[in-house]
Amino acid sequence: MSKPDELLTVLAATVESEQSTQMSLTVVTGGAVITGRLAPEAIWRQRVSEVLKDSDQLGPFSVAFTALEAPETPTPHAADGTPTHLHFHVARILQGTMGIPETGGMYRVAISDVNAWTIGDFSYSDH
16 A cells, blocks of 8 residues: 555554554565454563574574664654554464465564554464
């Protein structure tokens, strides 16, 4: 989308203000379908940092995700203060009859790159 969807931006702002991780959402972006739950950016960053910190090879990168937590460094938002990105956790990229990764991952998607979306998350069943 050339201009971010206003309703989607309101949903992202509500997740941020409520500090809730209960909003399930599915988006289409760049030809990929991503489904999962939204998280406030600070919670998402902390979780990514924790995962990286536990890795022998990726540990040094964990600091990049916590660097913006200092009060004097605001998180990236539009000039009017609205969120510019969706932060998914427990999320999967839907591919054929499976979700990648099976256990869910952490994805950051620019709201302006979302082509379509719906409330709720999807999963496949072989039944």
